[in-house]
Amino acid sequence: AQKVTQAQTEISVVEKEDVTLDCVYETRDTTYYLFWYKQPPSGELVFLIRRNSFDEQNEISGRYSWNFQKSTSSFNFTITASQVVDSAVYFCALSEANGGFKTIFGAGTRLFVKA
Amino acid sequence: GAVVSQHPSRVICKSGTSVKIECRSLDFQATTMFWYRQFPKQSLMLMATSNEGSKATYEQGVEKDKFLINHASLTLSTLTVTSAHPEDSSFYICSAGSRRDTQYFGPGTRLTVL
Numbered sequence: 001a002q003k004v005t006q007a008q009t010e011i012s013v014v015e016k017e018d019v020t021l022d023c024v025y026e027t028r029d030t031t032y033y034l035f036w037y038k039q040p041p042s043g044e045l046v047f048l049i050r051r052n053s054f055d056e057q058n059e060i061s062g063r064y065s066w067n068f069q070k071s072t073s074s075f076n077f078t079i080t081a082s083q084v085v086d087s088a089v090y091f092c093a094l095s096e097a098n099g100g101f102k103t104i105f106g107a108g109t110r111l112f113v114k115a
Numbered sequence: 116g117a118v119v120s121q122h123p124s125r126v127i128c129k130s131g132t133s134v135k136i137e138c139r140s141l142d143f144q145a146t147t148m149f150w151y152r153q154f155p156k157q158s159l160m161l162m163a164t165s166n167e168g169s170k171a172t173y174e175q176g177v178e179k180d181k182f183l184i185n186h187a188s189l190t191l192s193t194l195t196v197t198s199a200h201p202e203d204s205s206f207y208i209c210s211a212g213s214r215r216d217t218q219y220f221g222p223g224t225r226l227t228v229l
Contacts, residue, residue, distance in 0.1 A: 033216060037220075043153075043206055043222070043223045043225070044220075044222045044223060045159075045208065045220040045223075047219075047220070050217075091158065091159070095216070095218075097216070100147075100164060100215060101147075101215040101216050101218070102149060102161055102164060103149065103161070103210065103218060104161065105158045105159045105160075106158065107157075107158045108157075108158050
């Protein structure tokens, strides 16, 4: 069965600090996708990244970076030099080919960035 | 980019009434759409998979007679909450994709049942 664990419920940082959001997943499928979404107070999900199970390359996009390690089943997300606008709930998610690509979400991590 | 819309964005209804929420894919055809529910300060929980031209597949614990899903065309899926009660108040989000491995999420519908 697929499962996504985000152990950090809430994180509070001061602006310009770096912050890493952890994500650990469980799957028996060999073909799967991992995602990160941002959910601001408006509620609309903002897609950040998708990574497939065959691509373990880390990725950097501006202040955002992602570390995918299959050996530890982790897909961590780092925000460098955080800003107040980064305050939101961040969800890690998993979809499996054998599961019909249903997306299963982690519990989410609420990030507070203080000025 | 691909766009998925939902209507209405907000709805308030009285207990016992039924509410219909629409999910549309605006620039692509979607044979499969997914419906999620999110209670305040909780994660998104998958409710059901909506399949064009056939019955929806519901997740365990979701009452199919209460949450009616119709996917009558390749661009529209509807979720009807029948005989809504205050405990059904939630944020309902759909997702759709021209390919099952690529899903785009709608902006969500906030349902409040008085």
